[in-house]
Amino acid sequence: MTDLVFDSSALISLATNSLLPKLEELKSKFNGKFLITESVKKEILDHPLHSNKFKFEAIMISNLLQQNILKLFTNLNMEKKSMRLLDLCNNIFIARGNPVKILDRAEVEALVLSITSNAVYAVDERTIRLLVEDPRKLSQLLERKFDTKIIIDQKNLAAFKSEIKDVQIIRSAELMAVAFELGLFKEYETKYLENPRREILEGILWGLRLRGCAISTEEIYDIIKLEGV
Amino acid sequence: MKPEVKGEIVDVLKNSLDAIRDDNIKKLRDLSNKIINSSSLFQDEDIITVAVMTYSLSKIYERSDYRKYPSWNLFNETTINSIKGASFALQNNNIDAFEKNIKNILDVIDELDNKLKNYIKDAFYNSQIARGSRLHEHGISLGRTAELLGINQWELSDYIGRTGIAEVVEGMTMKEDRRLKIARGLFGND
Numbered sequence A: 001m002t003d004l005v006f007d008s009s010a011l012i013s014l015a016t017n018s019l020l021p022k023l024e025e026l027k028s029k030f031n032g033k034f035l036i037t038e039s040v041k042k043e044i045l046d047h048p049l050h051s052n053k054f055k056f057e058a059i060m061i062s063n064l065l066q067q068n069i070l071k072l073f074t075n076l077n078m079e080k081k082s083m084r085l086l087d088l089c090n091n092i093f094i095a096r097g098n099p100v101k102i103l104d105r106a107e108v109e110a111l112v113l114s115i116t117s118n119a120v121y122a123v124d125e126r127t128i129r130l131l132v133e134d135p136r137k138l139s140q141l142l143e144r145k146f147d148t149k150i151i152i153d154q155k156n157l158a159a160f161k162s163e164i165k166d167v168q169i170i171r172s173a174e175l176m177a178v179a180f181e182l183g184l185f186k187e188y189e190t191k192y193l194e195n196p197r198r199e200i201l202e203g204i205l206w207g208l209r210l211r212g213c214a215i216s217t218e219e220i221y222d223i224i225k226l227e228g229v
Numbered sequence B: 001m002k003p004e005v006k007g008e009i010v011d012v013l014k015n016s017l018d019a020i021r022d023d024n025i026k027k028l029r030d031l032s033n034k035i036i037n038s039s040s041l042f043q044d045e046d047i048i049t050v051a052v053m054t055y056s057l058s059k060i061y062e063r064s065d066y067r068k069y070p071s072w073n074l075f076n077e078t079t080i081n082s083i084k085g086a087s088f089a090l091q092n093n094n095i096d097a098f099e100k101n102i103k104n105i106l107d108v109i110d111e112l113d114n115k116l117k118n119y120i121k122d123a124f125y126n127s128q129i130a131r132g133s134r135l136h137e138h139g140i141s142l143g144r145t146a147e148l149l150g151i152n153q154w155e156l157s158d159y160i161g162r163t164g165i166a167e168v169v170e171g172m173t174m175k176e177d178r179r180l181k182i183a184r185g186l187f188g189n190d
Helices: A008-016 A020-027 A038-049 A055-066 A077-089 A105-116 A126-133 A135-146 A154-164 A172-181 A196-210 A217-227 B003-021 B025-042 B045-061 B064-068 B072-091 B095-111 B114-137 B142-149 B153-160 B176-186
Strands: A004-006 A034-037 A070-073 A093-095 A120-122 A150-152
Touching: A004 A008, A004 A105, A008 A020, A008 A038, A008 A055, A008 A105, A008 A172, A008 B142, A008 B153, A020 A055, A020 A172, A034 A038, A034 A105, A038 A055, A038 A070, A038 A105, A038 B153, A055 A070, A077 A105, A077 A154, A093 A135, A105 A120, A105 A126, A105 A154, A105 B142, A120 B176, A126 A135, A135 A150, A135 B025, A172 A196, A172 A217, A172 B176, A196 A217, A217 B176, B003 B025, B003 B045, B003 B072, B025 B045, B025 B114, B045 B095, B045 B114, B045 B142, B064 B072, B064 B114, B072 B095, B072 B114, B095 B114, B114 B142, B114 B153, B142 B153
Parallel strands: A004 A034, A004 A120, A034 A070
Antiparallel strands: A093 A150
16 A cells, blocks of 8 residues: 655645546555655645635635545654755755755655655656666756856765665656546546547646646647557 | 946936936836846845836826826926936935935825826736746746735736737646656546
C-alpha cells in the first residue's frame, strides 16, 4: 500500500479547476492515504481563508480534510529533517559566489514526508521536480536565466540525492489522466461534443496547465496520445 | 546590504528618476527587468522591493489618464522626491533613510483621491505577482517566490499558468509514459 503526499501546488491546480470532487472519487479507489503536511495546510487552507478570491476553494479543501479524504500528517520529528534538507537544497547551486535559495519549507516538508513514508509525491511545482529528477537541467535553467556560470556543490548534491533515495513524482495532470481512465469523467461525454473523450481530456489537462501545473504542451499531447483518444 | 546589491539599487533609482522625468515608460520597465536577475540571486528584501516598485511605476506612468486626477501631482512629486532621497541615502549608507523614502511612496497612496488610490494600489499588487512570476521563471520555486514577495501562492499559480514558463526545454525531466505508469500503479490500473 503506497500513500500519496500532496504539495500545495498540486492541490491548488485541482481546486482552481473544480476538480476536488474527482479527488474524492479517486480516494474511494485508492488503498493508501492522501497526506498533507502542516506547512502545506497553511498554504492551501489558512492563507486563502483570509483572502476573498480563493476562499471558497479553501473551504472545499477544508471539507476534504473534515471527511478524511486528505489526512493531515503531524510529526514533530520531521521538522529537524526538513530544515536540514531545506538547507542542503538551498546550498547546491552557487551563482557569483552566492548560494541560490530555490525552495521553501512547505515544499521540502512534503518531500520529506514522501521519503519517510515511502509515498509518491504529487507536485505541480517545477523547481523541486527538477531538483529531484534532474538537477543538471535545473542548473542549466539557472545558468541561462541568471546569465552566469552556476557551480554545483557536489558534496551537497550527493547528500541531497542520498536523502531523497528514489522518491517518485507525479503531477495533478497524471492523477487526473488516471481518473479519466477510470471513467470518472464519463458524465461529461455529451452529444454536444464532437469527440467527447478527447475534448474532455484535453480540457482537463489544459485547465490544469493554465492554472499552474508545470506541464508542457508536448507532455499534454503525449498523455492524450497515450490515452488513445 | 551587499555592495553589489547597493550599487545596483542606486543605479536603478538614478535611471528611474531620469525615465520618469523623460516620461520614458519603456526604460522604467527595462530597469525593472534588469534588476530581476539580482533579485532572484541575492533575494534581498530591498532589491525585491525596488524591482516591484519600478515595475509598478512603469504601469502607473504609462496610464496618462491617471494624470487628470487632482492628487496626481502629489503622487508624482512624492515619487520623484522619494526616489531622489532613497538614492542619496543609499549612497551614504543610510539604510534606514533609504527604506523610509521607499515607504513614503507607498504611504502617499492613502492620501490620493479614491479612484486614483485604488488604481495605484491595484498596480502595486499586480506588479508583485508579475515580478513574482519572473522570479519563478528564474528557477526559484513557487513557495519560495511567494514567501519572498509576501504574496499568496494561489495568485501566483494562477498567473504563471498563463505564461510560457512550463514550456522551457529544461522543465521536461521524465517521459510521460513512465510518469503515467507511476500514477496508474497507485490505483492498480497498470
